[in-house]
Amino acid sequence: MRAGAWVATLHAVAMRPAEETVSSAPPWGDAEAGRRPPTPSGPPPRTGRSPSLALVDEGSADLRPTLTLTVLDAAGAHLGGRALDLGLAGLELLTLLQRHPRGLNAEELAAELRGDRGSSATVRVLVHRVRKRLGPWIDAAPYRLTVPVDTDARHVEALLTRGAVRAAAHAYPGPLLPQSEAPGIVREREALDAWVRHAVISSDDPEALWAWVRTRSGQDDAPAWKRLLANVPYSDPRRSLAASRLLLLRAAYSSRP
Known part of the structure; x- marks a missing residue:
């Protein structure tokens, strides 16, 4: 072979693109090619959010009724439009709880209602009586309202x-x-x-x-x-x-x- 032809052949070989080596293993690292890892069964992992919070986050409506207190120069209470027969003591209790949204313990509530004559036992009896008409909308320890209130x-x-x-x-x-x-x-x-x-x-x-x-x-x-x-x-x-x-x-x- 002549020297010129030999040099041209070497140049063509040098300029040829190298072949890329492609791994046949799947990207998820399974040893068997073409096989995906098994889909996990059972419930999805916990995210730290309760179902109720998830519903609220998605814009679900607050289904709690509204407690309406009429307390200026009058005395009356309605829950979701339904009149409540609570008496003056019951209205005093609800009004004080509305004024203290973070709640009051039994001793504090007794002082607010009856001063030095108040007692925790009397408060518990009154709360029990009001709950029978209001429903489960008064928390304890501390006592506080868990329903929207309008006055x-x-x-x-x-x-x-x-x-x-x-x-x-x-x-x-x-x-x-x-x-x-x-x-x-x-x-x-x-x-x-x-x-x-x-x-x-x-x-x-x-x-x-x-x-x-x-x-x-x-x-x-x-x-x-x-x-x-x-x-x-x-x-x-x-x-x-x-x-x-x-x-x-x-x-x-x-x-x-």
């Missing part, structure tokens, strides 16, 4: 928080459970009453003032009547009522010993 008092507080004083005054018919003498209820009643009064008088809104003086809490509130008198037009018939009411209140105050 007229909470509605008024929400309006006050937003600065909607006139709407809050119209939504406030009177004090919280006025017949109750439970220490916890008295404290909450006085706090809400003072909040509404301060917001109304500070607003100088004649409509808010008018709503306030027609409540049980505001009917004898001389400063509120005075503000109303100063803020209604001369042609407003409420002006003469405010003036006469102020005269009566001043006479009553002056006759006190």
Whole structure:
């Protein structure tokens, strides 16, 4: 072979692409080619989430009924639209639990309901009686409500928080459970009453003032009547009522010993 042809042959061999070595073993490492590992049988592994949480995560509706408490200048309770006959003591219990969403133990609840005269045994009896009408919606240790709660008092507080004083005054018919003498209820009643009064008088809104003086809490509130008198037009018939009411209140105050 001539030297030129021999060099050309060597060059062609050098430029030929090398053959790739492909493993015949499957990517999952099974020793037997073409055979997949067996599919595991039995339930899938746990993920740490309970079925109930999975349902909630998927947007399932909350099927619990709503507890509605009417506690402003009145006393009433409804569960899912059904009236509950609980009596004043039962409403005091539910109102206090609603005001303490994290719950209260038996001793704390006894103090809120009866002060120094309260006892854990009395609380347990009351909770048992309320559960018979309410159902399984009161947890123990601590005692707390496990059902959504809507109250007229909470509605008024929400309006006050937003600065909607006139709407809050119209939504406030009177004090919280006025017949109750439970220490916890008295404290909450006085706090809400003072909040509404301060917001109304500070607003100088004649409509808010008018709503306030027609409540049980505001009917004898001389400063509120005075503000109303100063803020209604001369042609407003409420002006003469405010003036006469102020005269009566001043006479009553002056006759006190």
